[in-house]
Amino acid sequence: MTGKTCESVPTATPRFSQRRWFAADQAISFLMRQAVENRNVISLAAGLVDQETLPVDATRAAFERLFADPERARAALQYGTTAGAERLRVQVAQHLARLEGCSVAELHIDPDQILLTTGSQQTLALIADLLLDPGDICLVAAPTYFVFLGTLSGVGARAVPVPADEDGMRVDALEEELARLERAGELARVKLIYVVSYYENPTGVSLAAERRGELVDIARRWSKENRIFILEDTAYRELRYDGPDLPSVWRCDGSQETVILTHTFSKSFSPGLRVGFTVVPRELVRPLCDLKGNEDFGSANLNQHLLATILEEGLHEPHVQKLRRSYRLKRDAMLAAAEKHFGSLQEVSWYRPHGGLYVWMSLPPEIDTGFDGPLFQRATEEGVMYVPGELCFPAGDCEPERNHLRLSFGVQSVEGIAVGMARLARAVQAVLAR
Amino acid sequence: MTGKTCESVPTATPRFSQRRWFAADQAISFLMRQAVENRNVISLAAGLVDQETLPVDATRAAFERLFADPERARAALQYGTTAGAERLRVQVAQHLARLEGCSVAELHIDPDQILLTTGSQQTLALIADLLLDPGDICLVAAPTYFVFLGTLSGVGARAVPVPADEDGMRVDALEEELARLERAGELARVKLIYVVSYYENPTGVSLAAERRGELVDIARRWSKENRIFILEDTAYRELRYDGPDLPSVWRCDGSQETVILTHTFSKSFSPGLRVGFTVVPRELVRPLCDLKGNEDFGSANLNQHLLATILEEGLHEPHVQKLRRSYRLKRDAMLAAAEKHFGSLQEVSWYRPHGGLYVWMSLPPEIDTGFDGPLFQRATEEGVMYVPGELCFPAGDCEPERNHLRLSFGVQSVEGIAVGMARLARAVQAVLAR
Numbered sequence: 001m002t003g004k005t006c007e008s009v010p011t012a013t014p015r016f017s018q019r020r021w022f023a024a025d026q027a028i029s030f031l032m033r034q035a036v037e038n039r040n041v042i043s044l045a046a047g048l049v050d051q052e053t054l055p056v057d058a059t060r061a062a063f064e065r066l067f068a069d070p071e072r073a074r075a076a077l078q079y080g081t082t083a084g085a086e087r088l089r090v091q092v093a094q095h096l097a098r099l100e101g102c103s104v105a106e107l108h109i110d111p112d113q114i115l116l117t118t119g120s121q122q123t124l125a126l127i128a129d130l131l132l133d134p135g136d137i138c139l140v141a142a143p144t145y146f147v148f149l150g151t152l153s154g155v156g157a158r159a160v161p162v163p164a165d166e167d168g169m170r171v172d173a174l175e176e177e178l179a180r181l182e183r184a185g186e187l188a189r190v191k192l193i194y195v196v197s198y199y200e201n202p203t204g205v206s207l208a209a210e211r212r213g214e215l216v217d218i219a220r221r222w223s224k225e226n227r228i229f230i231l232e233d234t235a236y237r238e239l240r241y242d243g244p245d246l247p248s249v250w251r252c253d254g255s256q257e258t259v260i261l262t263h264t265f266s267k268s269f270s271p272g273l274r275v276g277f278t279v280v281p282r283e284l285v286r287p288l289c290d291l292k293g294n295e296d297f298g299s300a301n302l303n304q305h306l307l308a309t310i311l312e313e314g315l316h317e318p319h320v321q322k323l324r325r326s327y328r329l330k331r332d333a334m335l336a337a338a339e340k341h342f343g344s345l346q347e348v349s350w351y352r353p354h355g356g357l358y359v360w361m362s363l364p365p366e367i368d369t370g371f372d373g374p375l376f377q378r379a380t381e382e383g384v385m386y387v388p389g390e391l392c393f394p395a396g397d398c399e400p401e402r403n404h405l406r407l408s409f410g411v412q413s414v415e416g417i418a419v420g421m422a423r424l425a426r427a428v429q430a431v432l433a434r
Numbered sequence: 435m436t437g438k439t440c441e442s443v444p445t446a447t448p449r450f451s452q453r454r455w456f457a458a459d460q461a462i463s464f465l466m467r468q469a470v471e472n473r474n475v476i477s478l479a480a481g482l483v484d485q486e487t488l489p490v491d492a493t494r495a496a497f498e499r500l501f502a503d504p505e506r507a508r509a510a511l512q513y514g515t516t517a518g519a520e521r522l523r524v525q526v527a528q529h530l531a532r533l534e535g536c537s538v539a540e541l542h543i544d545p546d547q548i549l550l551t552t553g554s555q556q557t558l559a560l561i562a563d564l565l566l567d568p569g570d571i572c573l574v575a576a577p578t579y580f581v582f583l584g585t586l587s588g589v590g591a592r593a594v595p596v597p598a599d600e601d602g603m604r605v606d607a608l609e610e611e612l613a614r615l616e617r618a619g620e621l622a623r624v625k626l627i628y629v630v631s632y633y634e635n636p637t638g639v640s641l642a643a644e645r646r647g648e649l650v651d652i653a654r655r656w657s658k659e660n661r662i663f664i665l666e667d668t669a670y671r672e673l674r675y676d677g678p679d680l681p682s683v684w685r686c687d688g689s690q691e692t693v694i695l696t697h698t699f700s701k702s703f704s705p706g707l708r709v710g711f712t713v714v715p716r717e718l719v720r721p722l723c724d725l726k727g728n729e730d731f732g733s734a735n736l737n738q739h740l741l742a743t744i745l746e747e748g749l750h751e752p753h754v755q756k757l758r759r760s761y762r763l764k765r766d767a768m769l770a771a772a773e774k775h776f777g778s779l780q781e782v783s784w785y786r787p788h789g790g791l792y793v794w795m796s797l798p799p800e801i802d803t804g805f806d807g808p809l810f811q812r813a814t815e816e817g818v819m820y821v822p823g824e825l826c827f828p829a830g831d832c833e834p835e836r837n838h839l840r841l842s843f844g845v846q847s848v849e850g851i852a853v854g855m856a857r858l859a860r861a862v863q864a865v866l867a868r
Contacts, residue, residue, distance in 0.1 A: 016565060017563065023721070056507045059507070059511060060507075067497075077706040078485055079706065119730055133452055223446040266513070271512060271735070272736040283448060296555050299552060300709075300737050302708075303736065305706075
C-alpha cells in the first residue's frame with residue numbers, strides 16, 4: 001500500500017443531493033433479485049426480449065460489412081457527436097417514414113430534429129430533466145410504464161393519473177383532469193403528457209385512432225400558461241401481430257410543436273446495442289443536446305454505425321418479421337392458457353393485445369397481487385413470477401389498484417408460457433379459495 | 435397527413451426546468467463548428483484520439499471470438515444490468531490491479547464497487563448529480579478539464595479554483611482554500627474535490643507522488659460537516675511515455691471512504707465503444723445505481739461484452755503499447771516544434787508532459803488567446819486552431835487567465851504537428867509585433 005493517510009481521523013457521513021433522494025429504488029431491482037434467487041421459477045415478469053430470437057447472424061453480417069472498410073471502421077471506433085451519427089439519422093428518417101407510411105419528405109423534419117440516445121430510456125430521462133422541476137406535473141395513463149414513474153420521481157415531479165380503458169388514455173378524462181388542475185391553480189405546473197401509444201406496457205392496449213388527434217388538440221388548447229408537450233413512447237410499435245396499423249400521435253401534430261416521439265431498436269432488434277432515437281420539436285434540439293452533452297457527450301458511436309449498416313443492408317425488416325411471427329405464437333399461447341385456466345373464473349378478465357409483450361389480467365378487487373400480498377407469495381411457491389399491477393399506478397392522492405397482474409410472454413417459450421400460466425392459475429385458485 | 439388538429443390555436447412557449455438553464459452551451463460546440471467550417475485548418479484543438487491508430491483489427495478479432503459462441507453472442511445482444519456486465523467487471527478489476535502493480539486481492543474491493551458507464555463522462559455527471567445541489571462546491575485545479583466545468587454548471591454547482599503548478603493541484607493552496615471557505619461559513623457546501631491525476635487535460639501535468647496521500651488526508655480532515663469526496667479522473671493514465679509510473683490517489687485511500695476512481699477505455703482503446711468504469715466507496719454503490727437506473731438502466735451491453743473479450747484475449751495491452759510509441763513521437767514532434775519556433779521568444783513557456791495528449795503553452799500576459807481575441811482570429815487565418823486556455827478556468831470571482839493555449843498532439847500526424855506549430859508561431863509573432 002502506498003501513501004500513508006490519517007485513517008484515525010473519523011470522516012463525516014456523506015450528504016447526498018436532493019436528486020439522490022428523489023431516485024427511489026426501482027421495483028425492478030426487487031424483481032431481478034427475486035429472479036436470481038428463485039432460478040426454478042418461470043418468470044412471466046421479466047420485460048426482456050426473447051433470448052432465442054436475438055439477431056446473432058444479422059449483427060455479425062453488419063459488423064463484417066462495416067469492418068470490411070477500414071475507414072468506416074475507424075470512424076465507428078472514434079468519438080461520435082452528442083446528437084449521434086449522421087449515417088444513422090438518415091436511416092432513422094427513412095425507417096420512420098416507412099412506419100408512418102409516407103415519404104421522408106412528407107415527414108417535414110430536419111435531420112437535426114433526430115437525436116440518438118442510449119435506448120429510449122435516456123430520452124425519457126432527458127425530457128424529464130429538460131421540462132420538469134420538482135413539483136411539476138406529468139399526466140400519465142393509469143396504469144402506465146412503471147419505469148417512467150420512477151424517472152418522474154427521480155426529478156421530483158408528480159405523475160398525475162388519467163383513467164384509461166381498452167382504447168388507451170381517456171381523452172375526456174384527460175380534459176377533466178386539466179380543468180381540475182386549472183381550478184386548483186396548478187395548470188402552470190403541467191408540462192407533459194406521457195403516452196405509450198402502441199401496445200402499452202403494462203396493459204397491451206393502443207391509443208385508439210380517433211383519440212390521437214384529439215390528444216394533440218387537448219395539449220394545444222390547454223397550453224395556456226406554458227407549452228404542454230406530449231411525450232409519445234412508441235417502443236413496442238413494430239411488434240404488431242394483428243389489428244390496425246396506426247399512424248403515430250406525432251404524425252397528428254402538423255405544426256410539430258407539441259409531440260416528442262421516442263422509439264428504440266431494443267424491442268425490434270437488440271437491446272444490447274442500446275440505441276434509441278427521438279424526434280423533437282425544433283425548439284428542443286439545442287436544449288436537449290446541451291443536457292446530453294453534460295451527461296455523456298454522445299452514446300456509443302460503434303453501435304450507431306452498426307445499426308446504420310443493419311438498416312442500409314436491409315437486415316432489420318426481415319428480423320422484425322421473424323419476431324412478429326414468434327411473438328404472435330407466444331401471445332396466442334398465453335391467451336389460450338388464460339382462457340383455459342381462468343375462463344371460468346368469475347371476475348377474472350384480461351385484454352387481448354394486438355402487439356407488444358404483455359397481457360394485463362385483472363382479478364377480483366379483494367385479491368392483493370402485491371409483493372407482500374398472498375398471491376405473490378403463493379405464486380413464488382408454485383414457481384411463477386409476475387409484475388404486480390399496483391407498480392404501474394402513480395403513487396399519490398388516489399390508492400393504486402391492487403388486483404391486477406402484468407404478464408409477459410416475451411421471454412418464455414410457448415411451453416414455458418403454458419406451464420407458467422397453469423402454475424399461476426393454481427396460485428390464484430388457492431388464494432380465491434381462502 | 436392523418437388527423438386534424440386545431441393548429442389555429444396558438445400554443446404557449448415552452449417553460450424549461452431550472453436544469454436546462456444550468457446547462458450552458460459547451461464551448462466544445464463552438465470549436466466543432468469552427469472545425470467543420472474551416473476544413474483546411476490544422477486542428478491542434480480537437481481532443482479526439484488518433485484516427486489512424488484506432489484498433490480495427492483487435493476489435494474485429496474480439497467480435498469474431500465473441501460471436502463464435504452463439505450463447506455468448508445472444509447474452510451480449512440482450513439487456514444487461516444497470517451496473518454493467520459481470521464479465522467485464524471481473525476483467526476491470528484485473529486491469530486495475532495491473533495498473534496499480536498489485537494483485538486483485540490487494541485491491542480490497544467487491545466487484546459491486548465497480549460500475550460500468552457510457553465513457554467516464556457519465557461517471558462525472560452521475561457523481562455531480564449524486565452529491566451536488568445548486569450552490570454546492572467542488573474544488574478544482576485551475577486550470578482543469580473544461581468539460582467537467584460545464585458538468586458542474588449543469589447541476590448548478592460552483593467550481594472553486596485551487597492554484598496548480600507543474601506538480602498538479604497545490605495541496606497547501608487547497609488547505610488554505612478550505613480554511614477560507616470554513617471562515618466564510620461555506621464548508622458544509624464543499625462536497626467534492628476533482629483531480630485529473632495523470633497528464634491532466636489541459637496542462638499535461640500529473641499530481642506529484644507525495645501530494646497524492648496528502649490530498650486524501652486533507653479531504654478526510656476537512657470532512658467535518660459532511661464527507662468531502664475526491665473524484666479522481668484517470669482518463670489519460672495509460673498514455674504514459676516516460677516519467678514515473680505512479681499509483682493512483684485512490685490507492686492512497688486505505689479505508690476506501692474518500693476517493694471515487696474513474697477511468698475509461700476511450701483513450702487507451704476506442705472512444706467509439708464508449709465504455710468507462712468507476713470504482714466507488716461501498717456507500718455510493720446503491721445511490722449511483724439508482725441514478726443510473728433512471729438515466730438509462732445500463733450502458734450498451736454489447737460493448738461491455740466486446741471489451742471483456744478484448745481484455746480476456748490479451749488484445750488490449752499490445753494496443754496500448756502501440757499507442758504509447760505513436761503518441762510519444764507526436765509529443766516529441768510538438769515539443770521540438772515548440773522549441774524551434776518559440777524557444778527564443780521571451781515570456782513564452784510550456785510544460786513538457788510525460789503522457790496524455792496535450793501541451794500547455796503560456797504567452798505573455800497581455801496576449802488574449804480567447805475566441806474573440808486577436809490571436810484566435812489570426813491563427814484561423816494562418817490555418818491552425820487551438821483551445822483557448824481561459825476555458826479551463828472556472829468562471830467565478832477571479833478573472834480566468836487569458837494568455838494560455840491548450841495544444842493537442844493527438845489527432846495530427848507528426849508532419850501535421852510541425853506545420854501546425856509553424857503556423858501558430860507565425861500567428862503569435864504577428865500578434866506580438868503589434
